[in-house]
Amino acid sequence: MSKDIWRSQGLRAIVSISSAIAISYYIYLNHVMEFSDRVKKENGEEHVVLNRTNVTHIILWWNQPIWVAPFEKKCGNCITSTNRGDFNKSSAVVFSLADGNMGTKPPIENIKRNQNQIWVAFSLETNVQNSWIRDYKNKHWKYVFNWTWNYRPSADIFMPYGRVSERLKPLSKNYSMIFQRKNKFAAWAVSHCNAHSLRDKFVKKMNMCLQKQSIDIFGKCGPLRISKSRLPTLLNNDYKFYLAFENAFCDDYVTEKIFANYNNDIIIVVRGKANYTNIFPKGSFINTKDFRTISDLVRFLNEVSENETLYSNYLIQKDKFQAWGKLKEQYKQSICDICRNLNDPYLKKKTIFDAEEELGQCIKPNDI
Structure with missing residues (x-):
């Protein structure tokens, strides 16, 4: 074989090896870049507010609920406003579905909107409670919202x-003493009578099944009255059970009733459409859904109320956890979540078809 042939084959080998190295390096570099992008995305939420303090985001309440007024008005580089004159320079505009005053049409046609502006559909009430409000159910409000802000885990x-x-x-208590001091069966504090969930009828049937015991009803829907500040002490000292029954059977709808009383020395009985075990530890509450009939439920409550071990086990499990139910803190967290999202350069904008659908499905219960 001539030297020229050897030289030619050697060059081809060198070129092949060089090409292989170049390709491998390209693939490696590409993986590094992709990994770097992922790291930036994962860490972006933690640092983005600090890195963009020269930008101020206005979160405009178009129709702010009255109860929100005294709450936190800023987080990071974001501030809230109720001045509609800030509309054009706002990064986000929040429309409260449950408070009306939205108008039958959006304040501006979708085609004329600032496409960088985020419109948020807010509601802590279900479609049942909002049934008297027609504004957001109007066809003109479809395809205009970008984010949802509500009580559902699926919300933005x-x-x-x-x-x-x-x-x-975990808390350590004298559970035997707690059990011994309880001299009353169950309490229910309620002011929304004849609710969509038929809870009034449910409690009435529970009382009919009870013989030696009874459910004491406080508030506008019952004969008993007590101040809100005194109720926790009464529950702790006297009652074995507290009924946390929702006013509507709607997806993920769990209101303050259970959170406000979860830390008390009492067993909570829940009734609603939510998956309660996704929120509260199993064995720390009693769900009416777990019983075939109201009679079965009452029979079990009687058994627990008379058995110190059974009763104490619920309290012991519950005392491994703590509930936080201040709406002020939840609101502050939400404003900061909005601010974090507004500062996220990787967050993709989306369009929501129907704000009513996003609040989930409500049904009439079938346990009466």
Whole structure:
């Protein structure tokens, strides 16, 4: 074989090896770049507000609920406003579905909107409670919202009525003493009578099944009266059960009733459409859904009320956790979540078809 042939083959080998190295390096570099992008995306939420403090985002309440007025008005580089004159320079505009005054049409045609502006559909009430409001159900409000802000975990801005977290150290109590001091069966505080959930009829049937015991009803829907500040003490000292029955059977709808009383020395009985075990630890509450009939439920409650071990086990499990139910804190967290999203350069804008659908399905219960 001539030297020229050897030289030619050697060059081809060198070129092949060089090409292989170049391709491998390209693939490696591409993976590095992709990984770097992922890291930026994952860390972006933590640092983006700090890195963009020269930008001020206005979150405009188009029709702010009255109860929101005294709450936090800023988070990071974001501030809230109720001045509609800020509309054009606002990064986000929040429309409260439950408060009306939205108008039958959006304030501006969709085609003329600032396409960088985010429109948010807010509601802590269900479609049942909002049934008297027609504004957001109008066809003109379809395809205009970008984010949802409500009590559902699927919302873009999730604002529950409360949260539950595990205690670093479970509480230690004299559970026998707690059981012994309880001299009353169950309490129910309610002011929304004849609710969509038929809870009034449910409680009436429970009372009919009870023989030696009874459910004491406080508030506008019952004969008993007590101040809101005194109720926790009464529940702690006297009652074995507290009924946290929702006014509507709607997806993920869990209101303050259970969060406000979860930390008390009492067993909570829940009734609603939500999946309660996704929120509260199993064995820390009693769900009416777990019983075939109201009679079966009452029979079980009687059994627990008379058995110190059974009763104490519920309290012991519950005392491993703590509930947080201040709406002020939930609101503050939501404003910060909105601000974090507004500062996220990787967040893709979306369009929501129907704000009414996003609040989930409500049904008439079938347990009466």
